[in-house]
Amino acid sequence: MTKKITYRSSGVDIDQANAFVRAIGRSVATTQGPAVIKRKGAFAGLYELFQSGLRNPVLVSSTDGVGTKLLIAKHLHQHDTVGIDLVAMNVNDILCVGARPLFFLDYIACGKLDRKLLQNVIKGIVKGCRISGCSLIGGETAEMPDLYRPDEYDLAGFAVGVVDKDKIIDGSTISTGDQIFGLPSSGLHSNGFSLVRKVFSAQDQKRLAKTLLKPTRIYVDEILRLIQKFSVKGLAHITGGAFYDKLTKILPSGKCFLIRKGSWPVLKIFKDLQQKGQVDDFEMYRTFNMGIGMAMVVDAKHVTEIKNFFSSLRMPAYHIGEVVAHKTKKIEFV
Numbered sequence: 096m097t098k099k100i101t102y103r104s105s106g107v108d109i110d111q112a113n114a115f116v117r118a119i120g121r122s123v124a125t126t127q128g129p130a131v132i133k134r135k136g137a138f139a140g141l142y143e144l145f146q147s148g149l150r151n152p153v154l155v156s157s158t159d160g161v162g163t164k165l166l167i168a169k170h171l172h173q174h175d176t177v178g179i180d181l182v183a184m185n186v187n188d189i190l191c192v193g194a195r196p197l198f199f200l201d202y203i204a205c206g207k208l209d210r211k212l213l214q215n216v217i218k219g220i221v222k223g224c225r226i227s228g229c230s231l232i233g234g235e236t237a238e239m240p241d242l243y244r245p246d247e248y249d250l251a252g253f254a255v256g257v258v259d260k261d262k263i264i265d266g267s268t269i270s271t272g273d274q275i276f277g278l279p280s281s282g283l284h285s286n287g288f289s290l291v292r293k294v295f296s297a298q299d300q301k302r303l304a305k306t307l308l309k310p311t312r313i314y315v316d317e318i319l320r321l322i323q324k325f326s327v328k329g330l331a332h333i334t335g336g337a338f339y340d341k342l343t344k345i346l347p348s349g350k351c352f353l354i355r356k357g358s359w360p361v362l363k364i365f366k367d368l369q370q371k372g373q374v375d376d377f378e379m380y381r382t383f384n385m386g387i388g389m390a391m392v393v394d395a396k397h398v399t400e401i402k403n404f405f406s407s408l409r410m411p412a413y414h415i416g417e418v419v420a421h422k423t424k425k426i427e428f429v
Contacts (some may be wrong), residue, residue, distance in 0.1 A: 106240030140232030206243030248375020266345030280388030
């Protein structure tokens with residue numbers, strides 16, 4: 096008699112997936128405010144768009160992942176911080192147009208659903224959402240044994256925010272003489288880990304575990320406070336492409352960012368990477384944030400006020416450069 100084939104025997108356990116969803120339910124609910132509408136039979140997340148104070152609200156969206164930092168987490172058996180990275184990579188991006196994050200959704204793909212491991216991942220996502228004031232309103236966990244090995248998983252996230260159309264920040268008003276400030280990163284954040292894994296051996300990675308897996312800093316609170324008080328001309332989340340691609344993305348034609356090396360502390364992890372891997376400066380400043388996670392462009396008249404503002408928040412704000420005129424160059428380091 097031929098044995099019957101089931102979804103479970105094919106590698107996908109629906110009961111286990113349902114149990115996982117129930118297990119994380121209470122934790123997820125802690126991120127949800129009154130704008131989240133709960134309906135028992137809903138096939139999608141519901142969020143009531145509060146338009147109070149916004150004359151012309153515009154929805155802002157972003158999607159991103161954590162990349163090969165997940166391989167470091169797997170190697171070190173530490174999965175409770177990559178969820179923070181996932182939220183940070185998305186909410187920091189929507190901040191750059193002046194938007195306030197509203198809600199977040201996650202997508203987890205895996206070879207086999209390991210409840211304990213994935214609950215640790217969700218723990219980080221929940222923490223990231225709470226830090227950023229973002230409601231976690233939905234997600235998907237896909238068990239795909241023929242696509243991933245049993246111990247493999249991948250993450251993607253989706254964030255939605257809102258900004259008044261009249262207050263969108265896009266860099267279009269940046270002019271010669273404007274000044275550039277940078278906020279400190281917590282470390283590598285979530286970029287460049289393919290290079291990191293080439294430079295640092297498995298033994299190095301274990302020794303540097305705390306540094307390598309330090310989660311991406313979330314700038315929501317500081318940036319939202321900043322744009323309520325000052326006219327900010329441009330914001331850039333320094334991720335993959337870093338200074339050469341991400342910072343210059345907001346720059347109008349005919350302008351150039353003049354960046355002063357030495358105007359902020361470059362974290363030790365970057366110095367160690369550069370030295371051990373014999374990586375040149377261009378590659379470092381195009382791959383890594385080098386200690387600056389978020390950059391902003393402001394009018395020169397606000398320099399002292401902005402320094403005082405960040406000082407009151409007990410966050411360093413480094414005055415890292417200025418905007419100059421140039422026909423071809425977008426960035427120059429001095």
